[in-house]
Amino acid sequence: MPYILGPHISTAKGLHKAAETAVSIGANTFQFFSRNPRGSAYRDFPPDEIAALNQIMRQHRFGPLLAHAPYTLNLASAQDRAYEFACQTIFEDIRRMDAIGVTMLVLHPGSHTGLGTEKGIAKIVAGLTPALTGPESLTVLLETMSGKGTEIGYRFEELAAILRACGASSRLGICLDTCHVFAAGYDIARDLDAVLLEFDRVLGLERLWAIHLNDSLMPLGSRKDRHAPIGQGQIGMEALLAVMRHPALSHLPFYLETPLSDQEHGVEIAQILAAV
DSSP: OOOEEEEBOOOTTOHHHHHHHHHHTTOSOOEEESSOTTSSOOOOOOHHHHHHHHHHHHHTTOOOOEEEOOTTOOTTOSSHHHHHHHHHHHHHHHHHHHHTTOOEEEEOOEEOTTSOHHHHHHHHHHHHHHHTSSSOOOEEEEEOOOOOTTEEOSSHHHHHHHHHHTTSOTTEEEEEEHHHHHHHTOOTTTOHHHHHHHHHHHTOGGGEEEEEEOEESSOTTOOOOOEEOTTSSSSOHHHHHHHHHOTTTTTSEEEEOOSOOHHHHHHHHHHHHHHO
């Protein structure tokens, strides 16, 4: 079975243009922002653009696309205005992405900004639960975080608490970010099997829907979110290839968020696929 692998690509020129870029660099999927990553603006995708995207995806046997919610969304915020924006945004974007056929939307769970983890999780759950009650089939993925500042979700137990409080909704899953879990203290470089056993014990591997494949500029347990190109960080090429090859993970879609241009991502993809 071929690997599903692609980078984050801008959709500023259209979803179909992003898909064309993916094909040109040897990718068979891509990630994109559901709206402006640092604001509230979004663009409606016209039907002809969606049709062109779907045609490219069929022709080139794409795996599932992954939409990424904006960084400004904070479902654990102590500030009323920021929290209301987050609740409205996740509600809107679930429906917007589902309407164009995207099956997964990933978001950073949130930062409690001083409220404390328990109260922050309660706010995340209160914001997520009503957004998941519609007729859509899209799955929301909580991203594993590095633990910088007051981030929630850098421990598997925190993500599990959100899942439990949301009634273990079948429309909630996990996106594992290799840079983030490494920075959070999970040693995927030297003991991947132990990390996956822990993930399975706490969260269940059946909840893992996607992987952000990133190297880390910072060392194990640093709790600092600094992505590096594959093989140019503290995790290393061989350890990240082991993630892709692992029988519990190899069927999943992998998305690169490494700090490279589209063309440089093409080189990175070729190197990964030649080695894996």
